[in-house]
Amino acid sequence: MAGSSPVRGQLDPPAWLDTDAREEWNRVAPILIEERRTLTAADIATFTSYCVSIGQVAEASRIIAREGMIVSTKTGPKKHPAVAIRDAAMTQARLLAGELGLTPVSRSRPAARDAADDGQDDLFGMGD
Numbered sequence: 001m002a003g004s005s006p007v008r009g010q011l012d013p014p015a016w017l018d019t020d021a022r023e024e025w026n027r028v029a030p031i032l033i034e035e036r037r038t039l040t041a042a043d044i045a046t047f048t049s050y051c052v053s054i055g056q057v058a059e060a061s062r063i064i065a066r067e068g069m070i071v072s073t074k075t076g077p078k079k080h081p082a083v084a085i086r087d088a089a090m091t092q093a094r095l096l097a098g099e100l101g102l103t104p105v106s107r108s109r110p111a112a113r114d115a116a117d118d119g120q121d122d123l124f125g126m127g128d
Contacts, residue, residue: 006037007044014048021055028102038101046099053093060086 011033013025025047032039032047039047063082070077098106 004040007033007039018055020058021051024051024054050096053089056089057086
């Protein structure tokens with residue numbers, strides 16, 4: 001199947017990634033490509049989205065550290081908008097990390113590609 005072979009060699013991050021997302025790309029890409037050999041061409045968009053989410057977490061966290069978690073408004077104190085942005089980005093990053101096998105739970109599950117190698121490729125007798 002096209003796109004299902006592992007990526008080989010260095011994979012440069014998209015030029016439009018911000019610094020935090022690029023740092024995460026440079027940290028994790030070697031793990032997925034060289035160490036685990038699990039990143040495929042079909043996974044690059046998911047991996048990019050994961051890195052963007054991590055970048056958003058970092059940016060929102062810096063804003064919260066600088067400005068605080070509570071902001072004053074005409075109607076009284078409210079949660080800083082960056083808190084919701086950070087929470088959403090953390091959730092997205094966690095979900096994408098699971099898809100990429102970057103969490104302990106996702107690594108403990110049997111790999112989908114192992115199932116393809118179990119000799120049952122033609123499960124319903126509908127071979128070529």
